[in-house]
Ligand SMILES: Nc1ncnc2c1ncn2[C@@H]1O[C@H](COP(=O)(O)OP(=O)(O)O)[C@@H](O)[C@H]1O
Ligand code: SF4
């Protein structure tokens with residue numbers, strides 16, 4: 001059986017002035033139905049570009065897919081005409097982004113918006129609103145988006161996305177605008193729904209701790225590439241790529257009290273900055289001569305010439 005989502009060799013460029021640069025290079029992974037894949041990495045690593053490229057909803061119409069394949073349930077999306085892709089958005093592909101205010105229709109009551117999205121088999125809007133943890137679903141359904149708090153709006157957006165029963169749900173930092181406790185609750189809801197409904201979920205977060213807690217697998221991105229992809233359990237136990245190890249060490253949630261927060265030295269390359277060899281080399285304590293000469297490719301889940309040893 002083929003995977004729900006299969007991406008391979010994906011290269012995406014953004015325009016900057018009259019120039020173009022590759023924001024994604026040779027990105028590939030597969031996602032099964034019911035599986036949660038988290039995508040982590042510092043800001044600017046290409047996480048949002050990756051999510052936007054799947055339904056081809058780029059913020060800038062100049063952005064484009066240069067190469068590669070995106071297959072959803074066996075159907076190729078890269079190169080699919082815009083009208084066919086539009087039909088898939090919201091039906092087969094659900095989207096939950098950070099800004100619920102912008103995603104909800106401001107002049108329609110929340111309940112109406114959820115009902116509009118309901119497929120024939122789904123539960124009714126009130127039940128869905130209750131399921132995403134809205135304490136007073138009837139009141140929320142009757143409200144306009146601006147009458148709800150940020151957390152309530154985010155839950156309503158979630159209900160809206162789930163009402164359409166997408167095969168694939170794409171969530172880009174869906175909780176980063178919320179307080180951490182509420183954020184974790186909503187992530188747990190999302191991941192629970194994915195498992196229950198057999199929906200694939202790609203969850204972007206810049207917090208590796210959240211990724212490890214909620215996802216089955218984690219893809220670590222750096223400078224437009226996946227540098228490591230592993231099960232959450234493996235990654236937590238033994239990261240192999242030096243960048244994954246640095247991200248884990250820099251996660252405040254994993255730093256014990258009294259220990260110093262280990263920020264990653266240096267900074268990620270600027271957009272379009274091109275260098276030969278491994279993009280992480282200038283910040284990598286393990287870098288050797290080969291790293292500045294040759295580019296490591298993602299092989300057996302890790303793109304590094306000198307990965308950290310796997311503990312027996
Ligand atoms: N619409 C755009 N036009 C030009 N550059 C962009 C655009 N969107 C993102 N970028 C650049 O592409 C790179 C990847 O950005 P993004 O995918 O937003 O990363 P992330 O979500 O991981 O923070 C960054 O260098 C960013 O500045
Ligand atoms: S390839 Fe070299 S520079 Fe890059 S992460 Fe591995 S050891 Fe570090």
Ligand SMILES: [Mg+2]
Nearest residue numbers: 047048049172
């Ligand atoms: Mg982003």
